[in-house]
Amino acid sequence: MVKTLRLTLIQRGSNWISRYSGRSFSSWASVSLIAVVFLPVLPGLYWEILPVLHMDIWKLFLSNPLLPHALITTAISAILGTVLAIIIALLIAIQLYPGSLWLQLRRRLPLMLSVPHAAFSIGFFFLIAPSGWLSRLIAQVMNWTMPPAWVTVQDEYGLSLALALAIKESWFLLWALSALLNERIVSQQMTIVRTLGYNRWQAWRYILLPQLLPRLGWPFTAVFAYSLSVVDMSIILGPTNPPTLAVLIWRWLTDADPIQQAQGSVAAVVLFLFLASVIFLVRFLWSKLLHSNYYPNGKRVTTRPTSALRLYRPLFWLGYTIVILLIAWSLAGTWFFPAVLPDAFSLHNWLQADFTPFSTSLWLASAVCFLCLPIALIWLEWGPQRYNALIYIPLIVPAMPLVAAQYAALLAWDLDSTIVGLIWSHLLWVLPYMILTLVGPYREFDQRYMTTARALGFSRLHACLTVKWPILIRPILASMAVGFAVSIAQYLPTLFAGGGRFVTVTTEAVALSSGGSRQTLAVQALLQIILPLSAFFIAALIPVWLTRNRKGLH
Numbered sequence: 212m213v214k215t216l217r218l219t220l221i222q223r224g225s226n227w228i229s230r231y232s233g234r235s236f237s238s239w240a241s242v243s244l245i246a247v248v249f250l251p252v253l254p255g256l257y258w259e260i261l262p263v264l265h266m267d268i269w270k271l272f273l274s275n276p277l278l279p280h281a282l283i284t285t286a287i288s289a290i291l292g293t294v295l296a297i298i299i300a301l302l303i304a305i306q307l308y309p310g311s312l313w314l315q316l317r318r319r320l321p322l323m324l325s326v327p328h329a330a331f332s333i334g335f336f337f338l339i340a341p342s343g344w345l346s347r348l349i350a351q352v353m354n355w356t357m358p359p360a361w362v363t364v365q366d367e368y369g370l371s372l373a374l375a376l377a378i379k380e381s382w383f384l385l386w387a388l389s390a391l392l393n394e395r396i397v398s399q400q401m402t403i404v405r406t407l408g409y410n411r412w413q414a415w416r417y418i419l420l421p422q423l424l425p426r427l428g429w430p431f432t433a434v435f436a437y438s439l440s441v442v443d444m445s446i447i448l449g450p451t452n453p454p455t456l457a458v459l460i461w462r463w464l465t466d467a468d469p470i471q472q473a474q475g476s477v478a479a480v481v482l483f484l485f486l487a488s489v490i491f492l493v494r495f496l497w498s499k500l501l502h503s504n505y506y507p508n509g510k511r512v513t514t515r516p517t518s519a520l521r522l523y524r525p526l527f528w529l530g531y532t533i534v535i536l537l538i539a540w541s542l543a544g545t546w547f548f549p550a551v552l553p554d555a556f557s558l559h560n561w562l563q564a565d566f567t568p569f570s571t572s573l574w575l576a577s578a579v580c581f582l583c584l585p586i587a588l589i590w591l592e593w594g595p596q597r598y599n600a601l602i603y604i605p606l607i608v609p610a611m612p613l614v615a616a617q618y619a620a621l622l623a624w625d626l627d628s629t630i631v632g633l634i635w636s637h638l639l640w641v642l643p644y645m646i647l648t649l650v651g652p653y654r655e656f657d658q659r660y661m662t663t664a665r666a667l668g669f670s671r672l673h674a675c676l677t678v679k680w681p682i683l684i685r686p687i688l689a690s691m692a693v694g695f696a697v698s699i700a701q702y703l704p705t706l707f708a709g710g711g712r713f714v715t716v717t718t719e720a721v722a723l724s725s726g727g728s729r730q731t732l733a734v735q736a737l738l739q740i741i742l743p744l745s746a747f748f749i750a751a752l753i754p755v756w757l758t759r760n761r762k763g764l765h
Contacts, residue, residue, distance in 0.1 A: 237671075241594035244586045245602065248638045255616030258623065262473035263480050271470070272477045277453035280367075285456040285482075288369035288449065289438035290489070292376030296434055299377060300384035303523050305415045308392055309401055316523060317389050321692075323382040323530050325743040327700040329720050330736040332447040334533030335375045337540060337729070342548045344536055350549035358548060372449040376441070378529060380434045387430040390651055391423055424497075432607040436486055440609035443702040443717065447724045456482060460611050461703070464618070479612040486609055534740065540733035560730040565719075569738045572715040575705075576698035576742065579637045580645075580691045587645045587690065591653045592675060599650065606643050610703060613639065618707040628710030636708035637698050645694040652686035685754045692750035696743035716742065 262268050272278065307313040338344050341358035349355070366372075391397065397419065404414040445455045453459070456478060463475030540546070541560055543553035590602075605613055617636050618627065626632035656679065664674035680687065702717050709718075716739040723732040 237589075237593035238595065241590045241592075245590055245594065245642075248586070248635070248642055249602075251620050251635070252613060252616050252639065254623065255618070255620035256612070258619040259476045259479065259612065259616050262476045265473070268470075268473045268477050272474050272481075275474070277459060278456075281453045281456045281459050284367070284369045284450055284453070285439060286485075288373040288376065288445075288455065289435060291370070292373040292380065292438045293431070293435045295373065295377030296380035296384055297431060299381040299522055299526065300388060301420075303381075303385060303526070304388050304392070305412065307523060309398065312523060313389075313392075316385065319527060320382060320386050320389065321747050322744070323527065324386060324693075325696055325740065325747050326379075326530065326534070327696070327717065327739050327743065328379060328441070329443040329447065329700065329702065329717050329724075330537070330739040331379050331530075331533060332375055332444045333720060333724060333732060333736040334537045335371075335378075336447055336724070337536045337733075338533060339371060344551070347549050347551050351551060355549055366448075367450055369445070369449045369455060372445060372455075375444060375448050376438050378526065380438070381526065382530075384427070384430055384434065387427060388423070391426060397422075429603065429607060432490060435489065436607055436609050439482055439486055440611040442611075443721045446721055457609075457611055460615075461706075464615055464707075476615060479609070479615050482609045483612050537733045537737050537740070540729050541737055543730055543733075546729075560734050564731070564734045564738075566738075568714045568716045568719040568735065569742070571713055572699055572717070572739075572742055575633065575637065575713070575715065576695045576746075578634055579641050579698045580694045582634070583638060583642045583645050583694055584687070584691060586642060587649055588675075588680065588687070590646060591649060592671075592679075596650075599646070602643050602646055604643075605639055606647070610640075614703045614707055617704065621708055627708060628712045630713075633705065633708045633713055636704035637701055640701060640704065641694040641697050644697045645690040648690040648693045649683075649686055652683055656683060684757060688750035688753055692743070692746040695746040699739060699742050 303316070304313075307316060336343070340346070346355075346358055349359075353359075400418055401414055404418050405411075409417070440457045441455075442457050442461050445458050449455050449458065460475045460478045460482065463471045463478065466472060466475070539553065539556075542556040542558070544555040544557055544559070546553040614636075617639065621627040621632045621636070626635075660678050660682065661671075661674050664678045665671070669677070699715070700717060701715075702721060705713065705715050705718055716735055720732065720735040720739055723735060
């Protein structure tokens with residue numbers, strides 16, 4: 212009896228130890244994989260912060276004559292672009308949700324999101340430039356033979372950059388909104404409010420906005436952080452003398468003079484402090500607004516909202532127009548002002564194009580995505596999810612300080628201008644986006660499938676490989692497409708980590724935007740669009756083929 216009891220206790224103890232050690236090992240493995248991506252940045256941040264401790268560098272930085280105007284331009288373009296993006300996204304959501312047009316918008320969003328920022332900026336420049344297509348259309352009515360003088364006035368405060376940021380980032384905010392509005396509880400609340408007699412605007416004002424705005428805090432922060440530190444769009448659309456602070460930091464950090472590099476490190480810290488100050492101010496104002504919020508007074512407004520604010524179609528038409536302009540310039544021969552169309556179309560520009568940046572971007576983005584996918588899946592399955600906010604840090608802080616830290620770390624370890632360093636520099640930005648895309652579907656997964664598989668004797672890993680991940684194939688492939696697009700769009704990490712040895716479609720397009728043939732520039736911009744667009748197309752096509760004989764998954 213005693214012997215039997217002893218054997219039972221030993222067996223139960225060994226089973227408990229194996230389960231605990233297996234869970235502990237899996238958790239440590241997930242944390243270790245994340246640490247490989249994120250921890251090497253910490254020494255770089257330390258080395259970057261060292262110059263900040265010297266007052267002489269601060270005096271040099273503060274006495275720079277370009278600094279005041281660069282700060283003003285950065286503040287205006289970033290704040291105005293972010294505010295306009297928020298207004299556009301919210302107006303479209305309020306006008307369309309719920310309804311069939313909202314479903315159409317959700318289907319078209321991936322197409323707009325697949326257009327990289329640099330390619331969008333180039334097409335936007337072709338539209339609003341002194342000899343752009345808008346001027347050419349006006350010239351047909353006004354009989355202009357030269358671009359008008361008012362168009363050639365320099366945009367000193369980055370207003371065109373702010374407008375481009377507002378349009379491009381409004382698509383990202385609509386994507387974030389669509390994820391929240393897709394939740395069942397939100398749609399149920401909207402139905403209840405509408406059945407009580409409140410119109411669409413009242414339902415949004417009293418019920419949805421107070422719930423959604425706090426949850427949109429991170430997307431809003433990500434948009435503002437990107438607007439502060441964007442370099443490629445600033446080079447294409449922003450003022451040049453002086454440029455935005457992000458472009459100044461980029462110039463200083465790539466300078467051979469250590470004093471200039473130290474000045475760039477100080478400026479990167481200033482950029483981060485500016486972001487933190489604005490976030491603190493917005494949170495303070497939001498807390499005051501919450502105290503002044505009031506409940507519905509019971510009055511129903513039966514009038515329908517005006518259709519003057521329907522920005523949905525113009526916003527997408529603008530995106531389509533930009534892509535059409537890029538195609539036209541890539542096929543154009545001679546195209547002199549004020550002609551609306553080129554004199555002739557041909558494939559000469561494509562036949563003479565350099566496809567080396569295209570192939571570099573293809574293998575780089577593919578390698579990064581295939582490395583990020585297992586890390587993301589292992590983290591979501593076994594990692595401590597309470598630390599997800601730490602993984603999203605690269606999305607909500609200005610990119611410039613982190614890129615500078617990456618560069619400092621790569622220089623210290625002699626990994627700059629290497630394939631390993633280049634791929635690692637992209638992992639820091641791609642992995643958070645892939646996890647962010649997957650975390651929603653992962654949480655909504657019906658765990659009863661896993662319980663059934665485990666009851667049949669499957670290990671957790673085996674159940675994931677044969678049950679859970681095949682069911683989640685659509686969001687998994689969607690996250691890979693998002694990661695692929697993010698990698699293609701990376702400009703600063705490629706420029707710093709690559710050291711000029713690796714030229715991608717993004718770095719090539721930005722370099723050509725400073726001067727050269729518009730036809731060649733349009734070809735590279737279209738190649739930059741084709742890559743992520745193909746990734747989204749493949750991500751949509753593969754699940755249809757895999758589930759063609761499985762009715763429940765089709």
